[in-house]
Amino acid sequence: MHIAIASGKGGTGKTTVAANLAALTEGDETVYVDCDVEAPNGHLFLKPELSFSETAGIPVPQVDPALCTGCGKCVEVCRFNALACVAGKLIVFAELCHGCGGCVPACPEKALTESSHAIGTVSRGMAGDLHFVQGTLRVGAAMSPPLIRAVKAKAPDAAVIIYDAPPGTSCPVITTLKGMDYVVLVTEPTPFCLNDLQLAVETVRTLGLPFGVVINRADVGDARVRDYCDAEDIPVLLTLPEDRRIAAAYSGGALIVDALPEYRASFMELLGKIRDGAGQREKGKAVRS
Amino acid sequence: MIMKIAFSTSGKDLNALVCSRFGRADGFLIYDTDTDEYTVVENQQNVNAPQGAGIQAAQAVVKAGASALVTGHCGPKAFTVFAASSIRVYHSDEVPISEALQAWRRDALAEMHAAAVDGHWV
Protein backbone atom coordinates (compact mmCIF):
# COMPACT_ATOMS: atom_id res chain seq x y z
CA MET A 1 0.00 0.00 0.00
CA HIS A 2 1.49 3.31 -1.11
CA ILE A 3 0.47 6.23 1.09
CA ALA A 4 1.62 9.81 0.47
CA ILE A 5 1.51 12.44 3.18
CA ALA A 6 1.27 15.81 1.49
CA SER A 7 0.23 19.38 2.24
CA GLY A 8 -0.48 22.42 0.13
CA LYS A 9 1.76 24.45 2.41
CA GLY A 10 4.96 23.71 4.32
CA GLY A 11 5.08 23.66 8.09
CA THR A 12 1.64 22.17 8.72
CA GLY A 13 2.93 19.00 10.37
CA LYS A 14 3.27 16.80 7.28
CA THR A 15 6.50 15.17 8.43
CA THR A 16 5.10 14.71 11.95
CA VAL A 17 2.17 12.73 10.56
CA ALA A 18 4.33 10.76 8.12
CA ALA A 19 7.03 9.83 10.64
CA ASN A 20 4.55 8.86 13.37
CA LEU A 21 2.55 6.72 10.97
CA ALA A 22 5.71 5.00 9.81
CA ALA A 23 6.88 4.35 13.36
CA LEU A 24 3.49 2.95 14.27
CA THR A 25 2.99 0.25 11.70
CA GLU A 26 5.20 -2.28 13.43
CA GLY A 27 4.43 -5.87 12.56
CA ASP A 28 3.83 -5.06 8.92
CA GLU A 29 6.94 -4.46 6.97
CA THR A 30 7.04 -0.69 6.55
CA VAL A 31 9.06 1.76 4.52
CA TYR A 32 9.36 5.50 5.08
CA VAL A 33 10.36 7.41 1.95
CA ASP A 34 11.33 11.07 2.28
CA CYS A 35 10.49 12.66 -1.07
CA ASP A 36 10.81 16.19 0.31
CA VAL A 37 14.27 16.30 -1.24
CA GLU A 38 14.78 20.04 -0.85
CA ALA A 39 14.40 19.79 2.91
CA PRO A 40 14.34 16.17 4.05
CA ASN A 41 13.74 16.12 7.79
CA GLY A 42 12.06 12.79 8.53
CA HIS A 43 15.48 11.50 9.64
CA LEU A 44 15.42 13.95 12.56
CA PHE A 45 12.53 11.99 14.08
CA LEU A 46 13.13 8.45 12.84
CA LYS A 47 16.92 8.57 13.39
CA PRO A 48 17.84 5.90 10.85
CA GLU A 49 21.26 4.36 10.42
CA LEU A 50 22.10 5.00 6.80
CA SER A 51 24.03 2.20 5.23
CA PHE A 52 23.81 3.00 1.56
CA SER A 53 24.14 6.16 -0.45
CA GLU A 54 24.47 6.86 -4.15
CA THR A 55 24.55 9.85 -6.42
CA ALA A 56 21.57 10.42 -8.65
CA GLY A 57 22.18 12.16 -11.92
CA ILE A 58 20.45 13.15 -15.10
CA PRO A 59 21.91 12.81 -18.60
CA VAL A 60 23.04 16.26 -19.69
CA PRO A 61 24.42 16.88 -23.19
CA GLN A 62 28.08 17.62 -23.70
CA VAL A 63 29.21 19.32 -26.86
CA ASP A 64 32.30 18.51 -28.87
CA PRO A 65 33.35 21.97 -30.10
CA ALA A 66 35.34 20.40 -32.93
CA LEU A 67 32.17 18.89 -34.41
CA CYS A 68 29.62 21.60 -33.57
CA THR A 69 28.85 23.93 -36.47
CA GLY A 70 26.64 26.22 -34.40
CA CYS A 71 23.57 25.40 -36.47
CA GLY A 72 21.25 25.81 -33.48
CA LYS A 73 19.06 22.78 -34.23
CA CYS A 74 19.48 21.42 -30.70
CA VAL A 75 18.45 24.79 -29.21
CA GLU A 76 15.13 24.61 -31.07
CA VAL A 77 14.45 21.15 -29.65
CA CYS A 78 15.08 22.06 -26.00
CA ARG A 79 11.83 23.01 -24.28
CA PHE A 80 13.67 23.98 -21.12
CA ASN A 81 15.86 26.77 -22.48
CA ALA A 82 18.94 24.90 -21.32
CA LEU A 83 20.87 25.51 -24.54
CA ALA A 84 22.06 28.67 -26.24
CA CYS A 85 23.86 29.04 -29.51
CA VAL A 86 25.75 32.26 -30.18
CA ALA A 87 28.75 33.21 -32.27
CA GLY A 88 28.85 29.69 -33.73
CA LYS A 89 29.24 28.15 -30.27
CA LEU A 90 26.86 26.06 -28.21
CA ILE A 91 26.50 26.80 -24.49
CA VAL A 92 24.93 24.14 -22.24
CA PHE A 93 23.31 25.32 -18.99
CA ALA A 94 23.46 22.02 -17.15
CA GLU A 95 21.52 23.34 -14.16
CA LEU A 96 18.48 23.99 -16.40
CA CYS A 97 18.64 20.68 -18.26
CA HIS A 98 15.90 18.17 -17.44
CA GLY A 99 17.78 15.30 -19.03
CA CYS A 100 14.98 14.64 -21.52
CA GLY A 101 17.44 13.45 -24.16
CA GLY A 102 15.73 15.43 -26.91
CA CYS A 103 18.75 17.33 -28.15
CA VAL A 104 21.29 14.55 -28.67
CA PRO A 105 19.59 12.84 -31.64
CA ALA A 106 18.63 16.23 -33.09
CA CYS A 107 22.24 17.17 -33.79
CA PRO A 108 23.06 16.52 -37.45
CA GLU A 109 26.83 16.62 -36.70
CA LYS A 110 26.70 14.10 -33.84
CA ALA A 111 28.44 16.71 -31.73
CA LEU A 112 26.41 15.94 -28.62
CA THR A 113 26.92 13.10 -26.17
CA GLU A 114 25.27 12.47 -22.83
CA SER A 115 27.14 12.76 -19.57
CA SER A 116 25.74 12.39 -16.08
CA HIS A 117 25.15 15.54 -14.08
CA ALA A 118 24.69 14.96 -10.36
CA ILE A 119 21.49 16.41 -8.90
CA GLY A 120 21.52 14.80 -5.49
CA THR A 121 21.93 11.66 -3.44
CA VAL A 122 19.65 8.80 -2.48
CA SER A 123 20.39 7.16 0.87
CA ARG A 124 18.89 4.14 2.52
CA GLY A 125 19.05 2.48 5.89
CA MET A 126 17.06 1.18 8.82
CA ALA A 127 15.42 2.86 11.78
CA GLY A 128 14.81 -0.16 13.99
CA ASP A 129 12.53 -2.40 11.91
CA LEU A 130 11.57 0.45 9.65
CA HIS A 131 13.13 0.75 6.20
CA PHE A 132 14.19 4.30 5.52
CA VAL A 133 14.91 5.98 2.16
CA GLN A 134 15.58 9.64 1.53
CA GLY A 135 16.70 11.92 -1.25
CA THR A 136 18.77 15.04 -0.77
CA LEU A 137 18.84 17.55 -3.58
CA ARG A 138 22.24 19.03 -4.29
CA VAL A 139 22.47 22.70 -3.34
CA GLY A 140 21.83 24.75 -6.46
CA ALA A 141 20.24 21.89 -8.40
CA ALA A 142 16.85 22.99 -9.68
CA MET A 143 15.51 19.66 -10.88
CA SER A 144 13.94 17.59 -8.15
CA PRO A 145 11.53 15.28 -10.07
CA PRO A 146 14.26 13.01 -11.48
CA LEU A 147 15.74 12.67 -7.98
CA ILE A 148 12.30 11.92 -6.52
CA ARG A 149 11.84 9.19 -9.15
CA ALA A 150 15.22 7.74 -8.16
CA VAL A 151 14.24 7.83 -4.47
CA LYS A 152 10.93 6.07 -5.17
CA ALA A 153 12.71 3.44 -7.24
CA LYS A 154 15.05 2.68 -4.33
CA ALA A 155 12.21 2.00 -1.88
CA PRO A 156 11.95 -1.73 -1.18
CA ASP A 157 8.55 -3.29 -1.72
CA ALA A 158 6.60 -3.71 1.50
CA ALA A 159 3.11 -3.96 2.93
CA VAL A 160 3.07 -0.27 3.86
CA ILE A 161 5.14 2.40 2.14
CA ILE A 162 4.77 5.94 3.44
CA TYR A 163 5.96 8.81 1.29
CA ASP A 164 6.65 12.21 2.82
CA ALA A 165 5.81 14.46 -0.13
CA PRO A 166 7.29 17.91 -0.81
CA PRO A 167 4.97 20.80 0.11
CA GLY A 168 2.99 22.64 -2.56
CA THR A 169 1.26 21.44 -5.71
CA SER A 170 3.95 21.65 -8.39
CA CYS A 171 5.88 19.01 -10.37
CA PRO A 172 7.81 17.52 -7.42
CA VAL A 173 4.53 16.82 -5.61
CA ILE A 174 2.90 15.30 -8.66
CA THR A 175 5.99 13.14 -9.24
CA THR A 176 5.65 11.90 -5.67
CA LEU A 177 1.89 11.28 -5.87
CA LYS A 178 2.01 9.19 -9.03
CA GLY A 179 1.18 5.58 -8.23
CA MET A 180 -0.18 6.22 -4.74
CA ASP A 181 -3.08 4.23 -3.30
CA TYR A 182 -4.02 6.98 -0.88
CA VAL A 183 -3.07 10.60 -0.18
CA VAL A 184 -3.28 12.29 3.21
CA LEU A 185 -3.39 16.09 3.10
CA VAL A 186 -2.19 17.73 6.30
CA THR A 187 -3.49 21.21 7.03
CA GLU A 188 -4.15 23.72 9.78
CA PRO A 189 -7.39 25.63 10.32
CA THR A 190 -6.20 29.03 9.07
CA PRO A 191 -7.30 30.96 5.98
CA PHE A 192 -3.85 30.59 4.35
CA CYS A 193 -3.86 26.85 4.86
CA LEU A 194 -7.41 26.59 3.56
CA ASN A 195 -6.44 28.25 0.33
CA ASP A 196 -3.45 25.92 -0.13
CA LEU A 197 -5.55 22.93 0.87
CA GLN A 198 -8.05 23.74 -1.87
CA LEU A 199 -5.23 23.80 -4.43
CA ALA A 200 -3.90 20.48 -3.12
CA VAL A 201 -7.38 18.94 -3.30
CA GLU A 202 -7.66 20.04 -6.93
CA THR A 203 -4.31 18.42 -7.71
CA VAL A 204 -5.18 15.13 -6.03
CA ARG A 205 -8.60 15.06 -7.70
CA THR A 206 -6.99 15.67 -11.08
CA LEU A 207 -4.77 12.66 -10.45
CA GLY A 208 -7.87 10.65 -9.49
CA LEU A 209 -6.47 9.47 -6.14
CA PRO A 210 -8.49 8.75 -3.00
CA PHE A 211 -7.59 11.16 -0.21
CA GLY A 212 -8.51 12.52 3.19
CA VAL A 213 -7.46 15.38 5.44
CA VAL A 214 -5.64 15.61 8.77
CA ILE A 215 -6.25 18.87 10.65
CA ASN A 216 -3.29 19.74 12.82
CA ARG A 217 -3.53 22.23 15.72
CA ALA A 218 -7.25 21.97 15.13
CA ASP A 219 -8.24 24.37 17.89
CA VAL A 220 -6.09 27.37 16.91
CA GLY A 221 -8.05 28.74 13.94
CA ASP A 222 -11.61 28.86 12.74
CA ALA A 223 -14.08 26.30 11.39
CA ARG A 224 -13.61 27.07 7.71
CA VAL A 225 -11.33 24.13 6.90
CA ARG A 226 -13.79 21.80 8.59
CA ASP A 227 -16.75 23.38 6.78
CA TYR A 228 -14.94 23.12 3.48
CA CYS A 229 -14.23 19.41 4.01
CA ASP A 230 -17.85 18.79 4.97
CA ALA A 231 -19.18 20.71 1.98
CA GLU A 232 -16.83 18.89 -0.39
CA ASP A 233 -17.48 15.50 1.16
CA ILE A 234 -13.80 15.08 2.07
CA PRO A 235 -13.17 12.74 5.02
CA VAL A 236 -11.40 14.32 7.99
CA LEU A 237 -9.25 11.39 9.11
CA LEU A 238 -7.72 12.87 12.23
CA THR A 239 -7.63 16.11 14.15
CA LEU A 240 -4.66 16.84 16.38
CA PRO A 241 -5.14 19.46 19.08
CA GLU A 242 -2.81 22.34 19.86
CA ASP A 243 -0.79 20.62 22.56
CA ARG A 244 2.34 22.19 23.96
CA ARG A 245 3.75 18.74 24.64
CA ILE A 246 3.49 17.89 20.92
CA ALA A 247 5.44 21.03 20.08
CA ALA A 248 8.02 20.13 22.70
CA ALA A 249 8.36 16.59 21.35
CA TYR A 250 8.73 17.99 17.83
CA SER A 251 11.45 20.47 18.71
CA GLY A 252 13.27 17.75 20.64
CA GLY A 253 13.16 15.44 17.59
CA ALA A 254 10.89 12.92 19.34
CA LEU A 255 7.95 11.06 17.84
CA ILE A 256 4.54 11.81 19.32
CA VAL A 257 3.68 8.11 19.51
CA ASP A 258 6.78 7.56 21.66
CA ALA A 259 6.70 10.69 23.81
CA LEU A 260 2.92 10.83 24.27
CA PRO A 261 1.57 7.26 24.08
CA GLU A 262 -1.99 8.50 24.57
CA TYR A 263 -1.87 9.62 20.93
CA ARG A 264 -1.06 6.12 19.65
CA ALA A 265 -4.72 5.23 19.36
CA SER A 266 -5.38 8.31 17.21
CA PHE A 267 -2.62 7.38 14.79
CA MET A 268 -3.79 3.74 14.74
CA GLU A 269 -7.24 4.98 13.83
CA LEU A 270 -5.76 7.18 11.11
CA LEU A 271 -3.93 4.19 9.65
CA GLY A 272 -7.14 2.16 9.73
CA LYS A 273 -9.04 4.84 7.83
CA ILE A 274 -6.25 5.08 5.27
CA ARG A 275 -6.37 1.30 4.79
CA ASP A 276 -10.14 1.44 4.28
CA GLY A 277 -9.83 4.33 1.85
CA ALA A 278 -7.02 2.67 -0.10
CA GLY A 279 -8.69 -0.75 0.05
CA GLN A 280 -11.22 0.45 -2.43
CA ARG A 281 -8.46 0.61 -4.97
CA GLU A 282 -6.94 -2.37 -6.61
CA LYS A 283 -3.62 -3.34 -5.16
CA GLY A 284 -0.32 -4.42 -6.51
CA LYS A 285 0.03 -2.01 -9.39
CA ALA A 286 3.38 -0.55 -10.25
CA VAL A 287 4.28 2.65 -8.50
CA ARG A 288 7.48 3.31 -10.33
CA SER A 289 7.01 5.79 -13.11
CA MET B 1 32.65 51.17 -33.41
CA ILE B 2 29.31 50.02 -32.08
CA MET B 3 26.56 49.92 -34.67
CA LYS B 4 23.52 48.59 -32.84
CA ILE B 5 22.49 48.95 -29.24
CA ALA B 6 19.61 47.12 -27.55
CA PHE B 7 17.36 48.50 -24.78
CA SER B 8 15.02 46.30 -22.74
CA THR B 9 11.61 47.99 -22.77
CA SER B 10 7.87 47.48 -22.82
CA GLY B 11 7.40 50.36 -25.25
CA LYS B 12 7.77 50.84 -28.98
CA ASP B 13 9.71 54.10 -29.36
CA LEU B 14 12.41 56.30 -27.84
CA ASN B 15 10.00 57.85 -25.31
CA ALA B 16 9.39 54.46 -23.72
CA LEU B 17 11.16 53.66 -20.47
CA VAL B 18 14.07 51.27 -20.15
CA CYS B 19 12.67 48.15 -18.46
CA SER B 20 14.57 47.13 -15.34
CA ARG B 21 14.14 43.44 -16.12
CA PHE B 22 15.96 41.82 -18.97
CA GLY B 23 14.82 38.24 -19.60
CA ARG B 24 11.18 38.98 -18.94
CA ALA B 25 11.03 42.40 -20.57
CA ASP B 26 8.21 42.73 -23.11
CA GLY B 27 10.69 43.44 -25.87
CA PHE B 28 13.84 45.17 -27.03
CA LEU B 29 14.36 48.33 -28.97
CA ILE B 30 17.35 47.93 -31.26
CA TYR B 31 18.87 51.29 -32.10
CA ASP B 32 21.27 51.69 -35.01
CA THR B 33 23.81 54.40 -34.16
CA ASP B 34 24.86 54.75 -37.80
CA THR B 35 21.48 55.46 -39.30
CA ASP B 36 19.65 56.66 -36.15
CA GLU B 37 16.85 54.24 -36.96
CA TYR B 38 15.39 51.60 -34.68
CA THR B 39 13.34 48.43 -34.69
CA VAL B 40 11.50 46.63 -31.91
CA VAL B 41 12.00 42.91 -31.20
CA GLU B 42 9.23 41.22 -29.21
CA ASN B 43 10.12 39.03 -26.26
CA GLN B 44 6.58 37.79 -25.56
CA GLN B 45 7.44 34.09 -25.70
CA ASN B 46 9.87 34.58 -22.81
CA VAL B 47 7.79 36.73 -20.47
CA ASN B 48 6.11 33.63 -19.07
CA ALA B 49 8.83 31.05 -19.67
CA PRO B 50 9.17 28.84 -16.59
CA GLN B 51 12.95 28.95 -16.77
CA GLY B 52 15.78 30.20 -18.94
CA ALA B 53 14.00 33.34 -20.13
CA GLY B 54 17.23 35.34 -19.93
CA ILE B 55 19.10 32.83 -22.09
CA GLN B 56 16.50 33.03 -24.84
CA ALA B 57 16.25 36.80 -24.57
CA ALA B 58 20.03 37.09 -24.77
CA GLN B 59 20.04 34.99 -27.94
CA ALA B 60 17.35 37.24 -29.41
CA VAL B 61 19.54 40.28 -28.71
CA VAL B 62 22.51 38.53 -30.31
CA LYS B 63 20.42 37.59 -33.36
CA ALA B 64 19.25 41.18 -33.72
CA GLY B 65 22.89 42.07 -34.28
CA ALA B 66 23.33 44.30 -31.22
CA SER B 67 26.80 44.79 -29.81
CA ALA B 68 25.65 46.46 -26.59
CA LEU B 69 22.68 46.13 -24.26
CA VAL B 70 21.21 48.70 -21.88
CA THR B 71 19.00 47.25 -19.16
CA GLY B 72 18.34 47.30 -15.42
CA HIS B 73 19.26 43.85 -14.22
CA CYS B 74 20.72 40.91 -16.05
CA GLY B 75 21.18 37.45 -14.60
CA PRO B 76 24.26 35.23 -14.69
CA LYS B 77 23.08 32.90 -17.47
CA ALA B 78 22.29 35.75 -19.84
CA PHE B 79 25.72 37.16 -18.99
CA THR B 80 27.31 33.89 -20.07
CA VAL B 81 25.61 34.25 -23.44
CA PHE B 82 26.69 37.89 -23.78
CA ALA B 83 30.26 37.08 -22.80
CA ALA B 84 30.38 34.36 -25.48
CA SER B 85 29.14 36.88 -28.06
CA SER B 86 31.30 39.79 -26.85
CA ILE B 87 28.27 41.95 -26.13
CA ARG B 88 28.76 44.65 -23.51
CA VAL B 89 26.02 45.23 -20.97
CA TYR B 90 25.28 48.65 -19.45
CA HIS B 91 23.08 49.54 -16.53
CA SER B 92 20.35 52.15 -16.76
CA ASP B 93 17.55 53.21 -14.41
CA GLU B 94 13.99 53.24 -15.73
CA VAL B 95 14.38 56.44 -17.75
CA PRO B 96 13.15 57.16 -21.30
CA ILE B 97 15.27 55.34 -23.88
CA SER B 98 16.23 58.66 -25.49
CA GLU B 99 17.80 59.74 -22.19
CA ALA B 100 19.57 56.45 -21.68
CA LEU B 101 20.88 56.71 -25.23
CA GLN B 102 22.29 60.19 -24.56
CA ALA B 103 23.89 58.94 -21.37
CA TRP B 104 25.37 55.98 -23.20
CA ARG B 105 26.81 58.27 -25.91
CA ARG B 106 28.41 60.38 -23.17
CA ASP B 107 29.86 57.18 -21.78
CA ALA B 108 27.92 57.87 -18.56
CA LEU B 109 26.39 54.40 -18.13
CA ALA B 110 28.10 51.88 -15.90
CA GLU B 111 29.13 48.67 -17.61
CA MET B 112 27.93 45.55 -15.78
CA HIS B 113 30.24 42.58 -15.49
CA ALA B 114 28.74 40.18 -13.00
CA ALA B 115 25.14 39.28 -12.32
CA ALA B 116 23.07 42.08 -10.87
CA VAL B 117 20.32 39.75 -9.66
CA ASP B 118 20.13 36.14 -8.70
CA GLY B 119 19.23 33.41 -11.15
CA HIS B 120 15.49 33.21 -11.24
CA TRP B 121 15.07 36.75 -12.51
CA VAL B 122 17.09 35.93 -15.56
Ligand code: SF4
Ligand atom coordinates in the same frame (compact mmCIF):
# COMPACT_ATOMS: atom_id res chain seq x y z
S1 SF4 C 1 18.50 16.86 -22.62
FE1 SF4 C 1 16.50 17.86 -22.94
S2 SF4 C 1 16.46 19.48 -21.39
FE2 SF4 C 1 18.59 18.82 -21.53
S3 SF4 C 1 19.50 20.24 -23.01
FE3 SF4 C 1 18.83 18.42 -24.16
S4 SF4 C 1 16.77 18.97 -24.89
FE4 SF4 C 1 17.29 20.42 -23.26
Ligand code: SF4
Ligand atom coordinates in the same frame (compact mmCIF):
# COMPACT_ATOMS: atom_id res chain seq x y z
S1 SF4 D 1 22.65 20.74 -33.29
FE1 SF4 D 1 24.77 19.96 -33.07
S2 SF4 D 1 25.94 21.18 -34.53
FE2 SF4 D 1 23.97 22.24 -34.25
S3 SF4 D 1 24.42 23.71 -32.61
FE3 SF4 D 1 23.61 21.88 -31.62
S4 SF4 D 1 25.45 20.72 -31.10
FE4 SF4 D 1 26.09 22.24 -32.57
